[in-house]
Amino acid sequence: MTTESFRPEKKITTFYPPQRTLMGPGPSDTHPRVLSALARPTLGHLDPVFTDMMEELKGLLRYVFQTTNLLTFPVSGPGSVGMEMCFVNMIVPGDKVVVCRNGVFGGRMIENVERCGGIPLVVEDKWGDPVDPQKVEDMLKKNPDAKIVAFVHAETSTGVQSDARTIAQIARKHDCLTIMDTVTSLGGTPVYMDAWDIDAIYSGSQKCLSCPPGLSPVSFSERVVDLVRNRTEKVHSWFMDISLLLGYWGASRTYHHTAPTNSLYGLHESLVILYEEGLERSWARHRRNHEALKAGLKTLGIEYVVAELYRLPQLNSVYVPAGVDEKEVRRRLLDSYNLEIGAGLGDFAGKIWRFGLMGNSSRLENVIFCLDALEHVLIDMGVKVDRGTASSAAHQYYAANPVLV
Numbered sequence: 001m002t003t004e005s006f007r008p009e010k011k012i013t014t015f016y017p018p019q020r021t022l023m024g025p026g027p028s029d030t031h032p033r034v035l036s037a038l039a040r041p042t043l044g045h046l047d048p049v050f051t052d053m054m055e056e057l058k059g060l061l062r063y064v065f066q067t068t069n070l071l072t073f074p075v076s077g078p079g080s081v082g083m084e085m086c087f088v089n090m091i092v093p094g095d096k097v098v099v100c101r102n103g104v105f106g107g108r109m110i111e112n113v114e115r116c117g118g119i120p121l122v123v124e125d126k127w128g129d130p131v132d133p134q135k136v137e138d139m140l141k142k143n144p145d146a147k148i149v150a151f152v153h154a155e156t157s158t159g160v161q162s163d164a165r166t167i168a169q170i171a172r173k174h175d176c177l178t179i180m181d182t183v184t185s186l187g188g189t190p191v192y193m194d195a196w197d198i199d200a201i202y203s204g205s206q207k208c209l210s211c212p213p214g215l216s217p218v219s220f221s222e223r224v225v226d227l228v229r230n231r232t233e234k235v236h237s238w239f240m241d242i243s244l245l246l247g248y249w250g251a252s253r254t255y256h257h258t259a260p261t262n263s264l265y266g267l268h269e270s271l272v273i274l275y276e277e278g279l280e281r282s283w284a285r286h287r288r289n290h291e292a293l294k295a296g297l298k299t300l301g302i303e304y305v306v307a308e309l310y311r312l313p314q315l316n317s318v319y320v321p322a323g324v325d326e327k328e329v330r331r332r333l334l335d336s337y338n339l340e341i342g343a344g345l346g347d348f349a350g351k352i353w354r355f356g357l358m359g360n361s362s363r364l365e366n367v368i369f370c371l372d373a374l375e376h377v378l379i380d381m382g383v384k385v386d387r388g389t390a391s392s393a394a395h396q397y398y399a400a401n402p403v404l405v
Helices: 032-038 048-065 079-090 104-115 133-142 164-173 222-229 242-249 261-277 279-299 326-337 364-380 389-400
Strands: 071-076 096-101 119-124 148-152 177-181 200-202 215-220 315-319 352-356
Touching: 032 261, 048 071, 048 215, 048 261, 071 079, 071 242, 071 261, 079 104, 079 148, 079 177, 079 200, 079 215, 079 222, 096 104, 096 133, 104 119, 104 148, 104 177, 119 133, 133 148, 133 164, 148 164, 164 177, 177 222, 215 261, 222 242, 261 279, 279 315, 279 364, 279 389, 326 352, 326 364, 364 389
Parallel strands: 096 119, 096 148, 148 177, 177 200
Antiparallel strands: 071 215, 200 215, 315 352
16 A cells, blocks of 8 residues: 555645625634735744734733733634633532523533533523523522623624623622623624623634634633632643643743744734724724614515614624525525525524624625625515615615714
């Protein structure tokens, strides 16, 4: 047997992906400046020039999270790794953890608690509804020995946003630490880590930060740092032990793992873009494009899943019109228009579509393109809608609501 015996039968050449417009639940379109940054020369992860950039990255993340926490950095891995880092560092076997579940990602938090040996105390809310703070209060009253409250700020599977400030206030009143998922909210809607008194927070690079997937920004309060330092047993993950990572992301720059240098260039550039735009302007841009999309979808008879007060502007979940093959619509949008939108998950599988307006995907031209493409596909499938009204409604909204300078 020779080396040629293992050669793939199919001839494989360089991969060139098609140019899609990404308007699903993530990832979002990568900003051209970020793509350029990814292609820059690779440096060693202990190179002094690279470590200078790491300091800038930490400062930019503090700005985006609105925190002064020293332990703020990007984890090498997707948002799921950031989630696991929070739980594996903060939980010891036997700890009671209140977990709020109103969608898929609250369920993943429960899984993390169980794998860490903790005891999940589940606060259930209907998919599409925000977390009910009163239920959190009631659960903590029944379990005064609970240690942590964990919740998803922006539930990607449903497009609903919960009241982070109130939940955190309740947790603090009962002497509990908090873990908050901001994978979909960071950069798209307000996140105030310090003002809301959040202890541990994680996000992802691939949504409102306009960066490819693969990095998870995290931040930890001093309360969490003290908790980890005072653990009597080792954290049940070597790679995600923040006491070890402090050596690399802290002042000493000791070797921990080979950091993904080019990916970090990309995240740095994406955060520079957000810094240049300004958080308030970014939040306003996401809101404005959401309102224009909503105006267009209304003309097509498409209704939202989430009540208006709790809707995420960057993740629009809508019911599929009666009699429409939702999978076929998504297939035609992808095949004919190179446009990706998202399907429903879990309880909403086959029932909803999810339109993402995140980061670089949150643009006027994308809103208009999406509405026109969806309208054409629905008409081709025999749905009776008035041609041209969807994009016209969006244009009217834009004209009546100019960009704030």
